[in-house]
Amino acid sequence: MAETVCKTLRQYSRGAIPEEDIKKLEEIAKDYCRVKNYVYQRYGGVGSLSILYPGYTVQNQMTQSGLRERLGLPSVYFYCAVFDALGDIRAFWTRMKAGIQEAAAKNPGFTPEELHYLRFALKVNNCFSAILNHTEPELSGGIEEKYRKLTQEVDAHRLDGYVRRQARKRQKRLKTDRAEGFSLTERAYRYGDHGIYIATKEKRKRVYIPLTDGNSYKRQLYVRLNKPEGRVEILAPADVRIKSHEDYRNETGLSMGMRVMLTTDGGKTYGEKLGELSVQDAEWIRERTKSYRKNRKDNPGRKKYQEQKRRREERLHAYINEELNRFLREEKPQTVYLPKLQANGKAGKVKKYNYYAAMWQKGYIRKRLEIKCREHSVEMVEVFGKDISAECSRCGALGKKEDGKFYCPACGREEEEKTNAAQNAKKRGRAVRGDLWEPNQSS
Numbered sequence: 001m002a003e004t005v006c007k008t009l010r011q012y013s014r015g016a017i018p019e020e021d022i023k024k025l026e027e028i029a030k031d032y033c034r035v036k037n038y039v040y041q042r043y044g045g046v047g048s049l050s051i052l053y054p055g056y057t058v059q060n061q062m063t064q065s066g067l068r069e070r071l072g073l074p075s076v077y078f079y080c081a082v083f084d085a086l087g088d089i090r091a092f093w094t095r096m097k098a099g100i101q102e103a104a105a106k107n108p109g110f111t112p113e114e115l116h117y118l119r120f121a122l123k124v125n126n127c128f129s130a131i132l133n134h135t136e137p138e139l140s141g142g143i144e145e146k147y148r149k150l151t152q153e154v155d156a157h158r159l160d161g162y163v164r165r166q167a168r169k170r171q172k173r174l175k176t177d178r179a180e181g182f183s184l185t186e187r188a189y190r191y192g193d194h195g196i197y198i199a200t201k202e203k204r205k206r207v208y209i210p211l212t213d214g215n216s217y218k219r220q221l222y223v224r225l226n227k228p229e230g231r232v233e234i235l236a237p238a239d240v241r242i243k244s245h246e247d248y249r250n251e252t253g254l255s256m257g258m259r260v261m262l263t264t265d266g267g268k269t270y271g272e273k274l275g276e277l278s279v280q281d282a283e284w285i286r287e288r289t290k291s292y293r294k295n296r297k298d299n300p301g302r303k304k305y306q307e308q309k310r311r312r313e314e315r316l317h318a319y320i321n322e323e324l325n326r327f328l329r330e331e332k333p334q335t336v337y338l339p340k341l342q343a344n345g346k347a348g349k350v351k352k353y354n355y356y357a358a359m360w361q362k363g364y365i366r367k368r369l370e371i372k373c374r375e376h377s378v379e380m381v382e383v384f385g386k387d388i389s390a391e392c393s394r395c396g397a398l399g400k401k402e403d404g405k406f407y408c409p410a411c412g413r414e415e416e417e418k419t420n421a422a423q424n425a426k427k428r429g430r431a432v433r434g435d436l437w438e439p440n441q442s443s
């Protein structure tokens with residue numbers, strides 16, 4: 001089987017959707033939210049731990065609850081909401097167990113045997129459930145045998161108490177107020193006429209949403225409503241096959257910047273307009289914030305602002321992604337070396353320009369680069385970032401930086417500042433793999 005990565009594909013509605021249609025979608029979203037809250041409330045407690053997997057019991061009980069009929073919600077939406085909420089509950093317990101395990105591992109008071117028992121108790125769902133419910137775990141075969149052996153080696157009573165206390169500390173009520181969208185299975189939609197038809201609460205009445213692209217998917221989708229402008233966004237999770245490229249053989253050192261997104265060790269640049277776009281966005285935000293302060297009661301204006309701001313960000317993200325694609329296509333790297341993100345320290349060189357928007361995007365760019373590397377079987381290696389732009393990539397001495405240029409007083413090297421930094425990234429990355437490089441002590 002080919003390896004895949006999960007990716008979310010997005011589709012957008014074209015033009016404004018009639019208000020009455022939006023209302024119909026909102027009704028579904030509200031009911032969807034109600035069903036989820038019902039499931040959270042009824043199955044979010046310790047008493048339901050034993051029926052969370054595989055979920056048929058919950059499904060049956062929800063059918064019998066009569067909630068679907070009371071809401072008049074089509075079953076395609078109803079069961080999506082049930083399993084959606086169930087997924088949240090499972091994720092909640094998984095996080096809790098991981099948290100307890102972490103706390104236990106850090107606790108110096110436990111012996112290795114005790115930790116072993118705790119790991120077992122947290123891993124085996126029946127066991128965890130039994131501890132929280134003060135019952136005997138129902139185990140069978142080898143697992144039961146293992147459990148009995150483990151309980152003989154430790155004071156299980158005391159350890160169970162520890163698990164319960166830790167669980168109580170982390171227990172919380174799941175709840176959602178956000179009726180901003182809903183999931184729907186294939187039975188609830190149909191693509192056609194350059195758009196999508198979505199089932200509503202009225203029988204055989206579907207809402208038509210024109211789309212900006214002609215793609216169609218056959219899987220569970222998520223419909224997100226963007227109220228201020230009557231826009232709709234459709235999210236389609238897709239398993240994308242990992243591509244591997246025979247001709248991707250290069251090792252590329254990178255330097256990230258606020259003005260130019262990426263500079264390679266060979267001096268090539270990608271995302272040259274990042275700074276320009278960011279400055280435009282920042283100025284726009286500043287202008288709008290000023291006019292908002294003057295006119296605070298203008299709430300519809302505020303909504304419009306949020307919508308426009310979101311669209312600007314979408315535009316910026318599209319640009320970032322295009323440029324990252326171009327980077328991979330043109331550089332054909334097998335390995336990419338990138339300095340680790342520095343803790344917010346000396347990055348305060350934002351004098352003349354307002355690069356705040358670019359700074360916000362830093363995490364996004366990294367994340368996208370990481371994902372794209374994975375999709376294309378490119379190895380991404382993070383290297384130690386300290387002084388990476390201050391050192392000469394040829395001799396390692398500390399140099400001077402001026403107007404985007406780097407000068408080395410020791411060996412006389414002159415280079416673009418970002419290129420020098422990217423060369424250092426490559427140097428450090430290669431050395432780390434051979435364990436040759438150590439942080440310079442000179443600073």
Ligand SMILES: [Zn+2]
Pocket residue numbers: 392393394395396397408409410411412413
């Ligand atoms: Zn030098």
